[in-house]
Amino acid sequence: MGDKHRVIIVGGGAGGLELATKLGNRYGKRGSAQITLIDKSRTHIWKPLLHEVAAGTLDSAEDELEYLAQARWHHFRFRLGKMLGLDRDKKEVLLAPTYNNEGQVIIPERRFPYDTLIIAVGSLSNDFGIKGVDRHCLFLDSTEQAERFQQKLLDSMLYAHTCTKPIEKGQLDVVIVGAGATGVELAAQLHHVTRQLAAYGLDTIDPSQHIKLHIIEAGPRILQALPERISNAALEELHRLGVTVHVNERVIEVTEHGVQTSSGEFIPAHFKVWAAGIKAPEFIKDLAGLESNQINQLVVEPTLQTTRDDSIFALGDCAACPSSEPGRNVPPRAQSAHQQASLMVKNFKRRLLGRKLLNYQYRDYGSLIAMGKYSTVGSLMGNLAGSYFVSGYTARVVYLSLYKMHQAALYGWPRAILISLLHFLRRGVDPQIKLH
Secondary structure, three states, rough: OOOEEEEEEEEEHHHHHHHHHHHHHHHHHHOOOOEEEEEEEOEOOOHHHHHHHHHHHOOOOHOOEEHHHHHHHHEEEEOOEEEEEOOOOEEEEEEEEEOHHHHHEEOOOOEEOOOEEOOOOOEEEEOOOOOHHHHHHEOOOOHHHHHHHHHHHHHHHHHHOOOOOOOOOOOOOEEEEOOHHHHHHHHHHHHHHHHHHHHHOOOOOHHHHHHOEEEEOOOOOOOOOOOHHHHHHHHHHHHHHHHHHEOOOOOOOOOEEEEOOOOEEEEEEEEEEEOEEEOOOOOHHOHHHHHHHHOOOEEEEEOEEEOOOOEEEEOOHHHOOEOOOOOOOOOOOHHHHHHHHHHHHHHHHHHHHHHOOOOOOOOEEEEEEEEOOEEEEEEEEEEEEEEEEEEEHHHHHHHHHHHHHHHHHHHOHHHHHHHHHHHHHHHHOOOOOOOO
């Protein structure tokens, strides 16, 4: 095995990258362990921000983090590649070849040995096998997908502005399937962006007439995972913005021209965004005999160890971790991944010392929904007095602080504060939205 304990973390999302950074600072710096982070992308951006990238209110080039640079600064190794499989007998992770844009192999298939393996590959949208979703819908699972949406939106607006033909019904309309946080926040951001684009010179487009925004939710209300008071406040704001919300409406087919629902209604739209439900990546299903559930998540013990292999852990959206409520798992949220990464740092030390590992207990610190520049609503959880409903400026400040905490976990507070200052200074010279 060698002198150094070999730790491999697969997945550089919120949890995986924070974990690699903390372990690198504690063990990689001293040379007592070899920490390796593997991800299929070269850069990281906080996933809760992808709806802003899609709308164009956030330029990913300014907020993304380069894994190679982070690895150098924090004493871990980064390896570019997509996990293909796992050899538990040899304790090796298998990576698929990496190709460039011309289809040429730039990195061959490889194997990396481990003593401790932590899988943190996040989640993807779940299309539930509904006809046409994979062909006609846009997804927001990655920076590349969010940037594709933003470019398509801008191109369509430019075409409608310069075309001599009248704007057709549904030509600029957007249907968002799924009224979770991503869908609701995206709708509010798009309302703002489409009006800003018109203000930047695309004045032949009247957003109030030519652009209709729809949200479709199969359940009885939007934001079902959150308290009803937050749901009602967000719904009121969506109505004020002119967003049409369809609840108790199930999508049965998506076509090139729109969305068909179970009630018989057809909603025409050029843009169809799928934000309904999640699943773990397909390769996790039956991965080397590890236990997984119906949405491909690895089933783990409260220690975050997989049920069939004590040397393999999973955290974040790809892990089915039991919560304190019987029969329920920890919700797939950024705060869950952050908490689990913090626990893994403690448990790694215990694992090295041969001590009993600690159990993970999910702590809900509340939920916040940012409605673009218009409003922020949510709840904050207190240990003594329960839940507090917050809205307006206070809620917005707390919402922004969540991202700052993520940045502080990666960079440290001095650099995180400096980044915030630079963003503030750029506001006077940059347009409010991305225009290219």
